[in-house]
Amino acid sequence: MTPDAEARSYFSRRSRLKWWEGLPWILAVATFFVLPDYMAFGTQVLITIIFALSLDLVVGFAGIVTLGHAAYFGVGAYTAGMVSAHLGWTEPISALLLAGFVAAIVGFITGAVLLRYHGLTLLMLTLATAICLQEFANVNEDVTGGFDGLTGVSFAPLLGLFEYDLWGHTYYWYSMGVLFLVFVVVRIMVNSPFGLSLVGIRENSARMHAIGTPVYRRLVTVYAVSAGIAGLAGGLFAESNAYVTLDVLSFARSGTILIILILGGVGRLYGAFAGAVAYLVLEDELAKMSPEFWEFGVGLLLVLTVMFARGGLLGIFDRLRKLFSRATP
Amino acid sequence: MSDPVLEVIGLYKNFGALEVAHNIDFTLQRGARHALIGPNGAGKTTFINLITGVLAPSGGQILLNGQDITGLGQAERSRRGIARTFQINQLFRGLTVLENVALAIAERQGIASSMFRPLSSYSEITDEAMDLLGNFELSDDALRRIDELPYGRQRLVEIVIALGQRPSVLLLDEPAAGIPSSESQHILDAASALASDITVLIIEHDMEIVFSVADYITVLVSGAVLIEGEPEVIAADERVRAVYLGEANRD
Amino acid sequence: MSQLSNIIISIIFDGLAYAMILFIISVGLSVTMGLMGFVNLAHGVFAMAGGYFVTSLMSVAGVPFIPALLIAAAGVAVVSLPFERFLYAPLYKAGELDQVLLCIGLVFMASASFTYVFGPDPVPIKVPDSLRGQVDLGFRSFPAYRLFMVAVGLSMAAGIWYGFEKTLIGARVRAAVDNRMMAQSVGIDVDRLFRFTFALGSGLAALGGGLAVDILGLSPSFAIQYLVLFLIVVAVGGLGTIKGTFVAALVLGVIDNGGKYLWPEGGAFFIYAVTIVILLLKPAGLYGRQG
Numbered sequence: 001m002t003p004d005a006e007a008r009s010y011f012s013r014r015s016r017l018k019w020w021e022g023l024p025w026i027l028a029v030a031t032f033f034v035l036p037d038y039m040a041f042g043t044q045v046l047i048t049i050i051f052a053l054s055l056d057l058v059v060g061f062a063g064i065v066t067l068g069h070a071a072y073f074g075v076g077a078y079t080a081g082m083v084s085a086h087l088g089w090t091e092p093i094s095a096l097l098l099a100g101f102v103a104a105i106v107g108f109i110t111g112a113v114l115l116r117y118h119g120l121t122l123l124m125l126t127l128a129t130a131i132c133l134q135e136f137a138n139v140n141e142d143v144t145g146g147f148d149g150l151t152g153v154s155f156a157p158l159l160g161l162f163e164y165d166l167w168g169h170t171y172y173w174y175s176m177g178v179l180f181l182v183f184v185v186v187r188i189m190v191n192s193p194f195g196l197s198l199v200g201i202r203e204n205s206a207r208m209h210a211i212g213t214p215v216y217r218r219l220v221t222v223y224a225v226s227a228g229i230a231g232l233a234g235g236l237f238a239e240s241n242a243y244v245t246l247d248v249l250s251f252a253r254s255g256t257i258l259i260i261l262i263l264g265g266v267g268r269l270y271g272a273f274a275g276a277v278a279y280l281v282l283e284d285e286l287a288k289m290s291p292e293f294w295e296f297g298v299g300l301l302l303v304l305t306v307m308f309a310r311g312g313l314l315g316i317f318d319r320l321r322k323l324f325s326r327a328t329p
Numbered sequence: 330m331s332d333p334v335l336e337v338i339g340l341y342k343n344f345g346a347l348e349v350a351h352n353i354d355f356t357l358q359r360g361a362r363h364a365l366i367g368p369n370g371a372g373k374t375t376f377i378n379l380i381t382g383v384l385a386p387s388g389g390q391i392l393l394n395g396q397d398i399t400g401l402g403q404a405e406r407s408r409r410g411i412a413r414t415f416q417i418n419q420l421f422r423g424l425t426v427l428e429n430v431a432l433a434i435a436e437r438q439g440i441a442s443s444m445f446r447p448l449s450s451y452s453e454i455t456d457e458a459m460d461l462l463g464n465f466e467l468s469d470d471a472l473r474r475i476d477e478l479p480y481g482r483q484r485l486v487e488i489v490i491a492l493g494q495r496p497s498v499l500l501l502d503e504p505a506a507g508i509p510s511s512e513s514q515h516i517l518d519a520a521s522a523l524a525s526d527i528t529v530l531i532i533e534h535d536m537e538i539v540f541s542v543a544d545y546i547t548v549l550v551s552g553a554v555l556i557e558g559e560p561e562v563i564a565a566d567e568r569v570r571a572v573y574l575g576e577a578n579r580d
Numbered sequence: 581m582s583q584l585s586n587i588i589i590s591i592i593f594d595g596l597a598y599a600m601i602l603f604i605i606s607v608g609l610s611v612t613m614g615l616m617g618f619v620n621l622a623h624g625v626f627a628m629a630g631g632y633f634v635t636s637l638m639s640v641a642g643v644p645f646i647p648a649l650l651i652a653a654a655g656v657a658v659v660s661l662p663f664e665r666f667l668y669a670p671l672y673k674a675g676e677l678d679q680v681l682l683c684i685g686l687v688f689m690a691s692a693s694f695t696y697v698f699g700p701d702p703v704p705i706k707v708p709d710s711l712r713g714q715v716d717l718g719f720r721s722f723p724a725y726r727l728f729m730v731a732v733g734l735s736m737a738a739g740i741w742y743g744f745e746k747t748l749i750g751a752r753v754r755a756a757v758d759n760r761m762m763a764q765s766v767g768i769d770v771d772r773l774f775r776f777t778f779a780l781g782s783g784l785a786a787l788g789g790g791l792a793v794d795i796l797g798l799s800p801s802f803a804i805q806y807l808v809l810f811l812i813v814v815a816v817g818g819l820g821t822i823k824g825t826f827v828a829a830l831v832l833g834v835i836d837n838g839g840k841y842l843w844p845e846g847g848a849f850f851i852y853a854v855t856i857v858i859l860l861l862k863p864a865g866l867y868g869r870q871g
Contacts, residue, residue, distance in 0.1 A: 010455070010472055015448070065675075124811060124859060139849070188445055192446055193451065194444040195444075199424065200424075203422060207421065207490070210383075211490065212407035258684075303685035307671075
């Protein structure tokens with residue numbers, strides 16, 4: 001290909017589907033058949049991937065560092081939980097959409113206020129906002145169940161056809177479906193002009209202002225979209241667990257999802273997949289053995305990632321690939 | 330005969346007790362090649378920042394094509410046709426040259442907010458970007474990351490991005506800054522090759538560039554206009570000599 | 581003394597004692613963040629280390645309380661230096677995200693290590709008898725230890741303020757916080773200054789941690805528990821300012837204490853709400869500088 005043709009086809013080559021993009025989905029489907037007893041766990045992994053994807057949009061692409069993203073996960077979870085527990089709403093898909101919608105609205109409002117700030121101030125504001133929301137939920141315990149959690153959450157069979165089973169099979173496919181749809185939307189967004197402008201804002205927001213970008217508007221938009229997706233993850237969480245506690249809004253949850261994203265590789269979409277699977281599987285195995293060992297390990301991994309492996313797991317894969325392709329002539 | 334595209338009236342700016350711009354009256358004629366010179370710290374970049382909206386003035390007015398833009402923000406002024414380059418490169422370092430330019434073009438074409446169509450489907454962006462890059466002999470670098478390029482070429486990209494905005498007024502803040510004088514010819518060529526319907530205001534220290542490019546010069550000292558006129562007039566002026574001689578002595 | 585004014589005085593007094601601890605621990609963080617711009621979420625680790633150092637010295641080596649505090653402060657100050665040199669320094673130019681993650685990682689490692697060595701349960705401390713019980717100040721009595729806290733806190737605040745405002749080295753720190761490049765060009769060795777400030781700040785945090793054991797309790801999750809709180813004090817007060825940290829510690833300490841006392845279920849909410857309001861109105865903090 002001539003250099004000119006190479007340049008002109010750059011964007012389309014970059015956004016084209018690659019062969020390995022099918023792998024995560026094949027793996028997800030295969031897991032159903034290979035590990036049928038782990039479907040409840042698998043569902044939580046899928047939900048975490050959705051949550052991590054939402055964070056990737058905001059942190060990885062737009063460059064907004066937030067320690068309070070669980071706020072939107074929690075809003076989604078409580079929305080779905082409360083319409084079931086208090087209003088007797090049993091249709092799961094509409095409850096899920098409502099969860100995402102409400103979370104997006106909350107994300108829009110909070111984003112509009114907070115995104116006028118930057119750096120440490122913004123970091124503290126996102127953190128404080130999430131904590132305030134958690135306290136708010138705690139105080140209104142007649143509505144949210146407070147510290148004891150929201151009970152009485154139950155949903156009817158999906159589309160009226162699929163009975164829920166104790167082994168979480170239905171929820172696994174349901175979550176995978178939601179993940180697929182969310183992923184398609186996010187992938188399109190990221191490869192759109194909007195997506196490129198987010199990266200521009202992240203790389204040099206001063207220059208973006210100078211070339212005429214309405215930076216604040218773009219940031220609030222992506223933040224609201226991301227909040228909506230986090231809300232979908234939260235809604236799935238409520239539906240699949242039939243139980244919601246204050247922990248869905250916690251700083252620990254915000255911190256964990258950020259860690260998961262970094263470990264997997266930030267700004268690459270598939271980092272969310274890699275990070276969620278690696279973290280949750282390892283946690284399941286290691287935390288049982290020794291919680292301190294697990295905690296230390298995560299801390300060490302984080303330190304090592306930041307100092308030596310900025311691209312996370314996917315970054316390491318990339319480097320191995322380059323090494324391999326250099327070795328083979 | 331006078332066709333001002335940009336007018337600055339009584340512009341001043343204070344930071345508390347510090348006055349960085351003092352009652353500046355300034356006119357930029359359409360199609361001009363206007364240079365702004367002055368010793369370090371004279372307030373030249375501050376002036377550009379005031380025109381582009383990075384700084385809000387403490388008083389005075391700025392008119393673009395007769396319309397008051399004093400209260401408008403950076404992005405809006407940019408959309409009305411003002412583009413600028415920075416004294417120290419403000420590029421998107423982790424991105425390719427093509428992407429750097431594409432950002433400006435997409436923004437100008439109003440499609441940068443398009444969320445659900447792939448960037449690749451807007452071939453007009455890539456076409457225009459490659460055309461622009463071709464004019465500056467940067468076509469072969471299109472897919473190279475900014476931080477892989479030598480500084481001189483980065484400086485050219487800095488200008489190309491601004492041109493991607495298709496401005497009617499282009500403000501160049503020391504385009505040759507940081508480039509050894511042996512290589513500044515490229516910048517000079519770039520500046521000379523600009524289309525005649527673009528109005529150019531160039532801040533420069535390199536007098537060779539100033540006198541070969543400019544048809545009109547304003548001298549700024551300590552935030553105020555000292556003198557302005559045609560290059561021969563400025564070159565001959567005693568006060569200008571004193572200001573620069575003073576600076577030369579300090580070196 | 582009426583019931584109401586008694587309660588109010590108790591709240592303010594307890595809040596004051598609490599605020600003094602917050603101040604002593606956070607002041608180092610404020611100055612180092614103001615100097616280097618490094619978002620150090622792991623600062624609480626030094627406080628925690630100080631607490632464990634003090635309790636260990638006392639229970640294992642029989643060292644009395646005050647000397648243990650001083651030894652712990654000095655020890656942590658020294659240990660913090662390689663920390664800074666090998667872990668933090670490489671990331672000064674890195675983005676905020678990297679710094680935040682590094683610190684979270686360090687906090688986890690510290691928490692896990694302390695759990696392994698000391699166990700997960702809160703550690704008791706035997707405060708010297710002279711500091712136990714109540715002290716009668718005439719109009720009412722106050723718990724001796726808290727009175728001690730307030731006295732120590734106020735005198736430290738005065739000492740630190742004096743050092744910051746009146747000494748040459750303090751002037752250098754202030755100059756470097758204000759404009760690092762300018763300070764360097766005037767010949768101030770900012771790197772060495774920073775290391776000194778960092779060690780001092782960590783030592784102070786350790787001192788505060790040791791003092792805090794009796795009031796806040798000490799367990800391996802201390803650094804995580806209070807991570808947010810120290811950051812809030814610093815952000816609300818403003819980076820690189822002693823006065824800011826002091827005022828923020830006072831305001832937040834009294835409000836947090838009062839909130840939890842008056843409204844046990846939701847009291848924690850108040851400091852976060854106050855933080856949001858203050859940061860929205862003054863993004864650089866009460867006494868911070870813009871830009």
